[in-house]
Amino acid sequence: MLLRSAMTGLLAASLFQPVLAGNAETYEPEAEHVNDNVYAIIGPTDARTYENHGMNANYGVIATDEGVILIDAGPGAFSGPYIERAVAEVSDQPVRWVVNIGVQDHRWLGNDYFQQQGAEVIAFEKTVESQKEFADQHMEGRLPDALEDRFEGTQPGYAKRVLEGDTASITLGGTEIELSLTDAHFPGDAMAYLPAADVVFTGDLVYVDRMLGIHPWSNPQNGLEAFARLEAIDPAHVVPGHGRVSDMERARRDSGDYYDFLVNTVGEAARNFEAMSDVLDANEDVERFKHLEHYDSWHRTNMNRTFILFEGM
Numbered sequence: 001m002l003l004r005s006a007m008t009g010l011l012a013a014s015l016f017q018p019v020l021a022g023n024a025e026t027y028e029p030e031a032e033h034v035n036d037n038v039y040a041i042i043g044p045t046d047a048r049t050y051e052n053h054g055m056n057a058n059y060g061v062i063a064t065d066e067g068v069i070l071i072d073a074g075p076g077a078f079s080g081p082y083i084e085r086a087v088a089e090v091s092d093q094p095v096r097w098v099v100n101i102g103v104q105d106h107r108w109l110g111n112d113y114f115q116q117q118g119a120e121v122i123a124f125e126k127t128v129e130s131q132k133e134f135a136d137q138h139m140e141g142r143l144p145d146a147l148e149d150r151f152e153g154t155q156p157g158y159a160k161r162v163l164e165g166d167t168a169s170i171t172l173g174g175t176e177i178e179l180s181l182t183d184a185h186f187p188g189d190a191m192a193y194l195p196a197a198d199v200v201f202t203g204d205l206v207y208v209d210r211m212l213g214i215h216p217w218s219n220p221q222n223g224l225e226a227f228a229r230l231e232a233i234d235p236a237h238v239v240p241g242h243g244r245v246s247d248m249e250r251a252r253r254d255s256g257d258y259y260d261f262l263v264n265t266v267g268e269a270a271r272n273f274e275a276m277s278d279v280l281d282a283n284e285d286v287e288r289f290k291h292l293e294h295y296d297s298w299h300r301t302n303m304n305r306t307f308i309l310f311e312g313m
């Protein structure tokens with residue numbers, strides 16, 4: 001604490017990003033009010049770094065009289081207490097449930113920490129299966145590389161309460177959550193809709209401010225279909241997987257329209273046997289997506305992977 005107050009003075013006139021304000025060494029997550037009893041921890045949109053300890057994604061905090069529900073667990077053992085402190089700012093209840101809506105490392109490697117604190121982890125069966133498939137890769141990948149000693153003590157933990165099928169409804173303390181699989185960024189990804197507060201946590205289905213990434217295991221066709229289901233819900237508040245709390249207009253502009261572009265321009269060209277290099281060159285500069293952070297490093301790769309996926313269909 002002494003270090004923190006000393007750092008606060010040092011930082012007063014510095015140029016650190018707001019997300020790091022207060023401590024140059026360690027990102028301190030905060031629970032931002034979304035609506036009613038629903039809060040979001042909005043992580044920085046840059047890469048996994050030692051300073052942000054892998055919390056470069058968004059998480060949900062739902063305060064009920066019977067305990068707090070976390071949407072996604074964070075990246076590991078180190079981030080656990082930081083999340084708990086953010087929760088303590090908005091509720092005096094313990095974290096009772098952790099609902100996993102994602103398969104990417106920083107969404108679920110914190111499960112084990114919260115299980116040790118007594119929380120129940122809940123996820124779709126498909127989410128758990130996919131987490132198990134990716135566990136070795138996550139435990140040896142970018143996250144431990146970036147976190148170094150801050151990765152110590154992190155180990156995979158899996159939901160004990162497993163939900164079958166591709167939709168489910170769960171309720172704690174009078175707060176209902178409607179879950180559905182999206183299977184877009186990772187197989188087994190899901191979104192969480194809170195009807196009373198009119199909030200959707202989209203997980204990695206929606207990115208705003210930064211360009212969504214298509215990995216070899218991502219499926220933009222599923223993304224397009226899941227986005228249509230999100231539009232049918234038409235929530236007032238959208239908490240994306242990455243980027244600020246938004247409305248549907250911004251979600252469409254930054255992600256929905258991009259799925260549409262990938263599937264109906266790039267994918268369509270692949271199905272029509274056009275040459276991949278011609279398609280990528282012709283779509284190198286798409287003005288309406290250029291405001292998105294990481295455009296230069298991701299856009300061509302995203303088109304490339306989409307093309308390959310649709311070539312085989």
Ligand SMILES: [Zn+2]
Nearest residue numbers: 057104204241
């Ligand atoms: Zn993500």
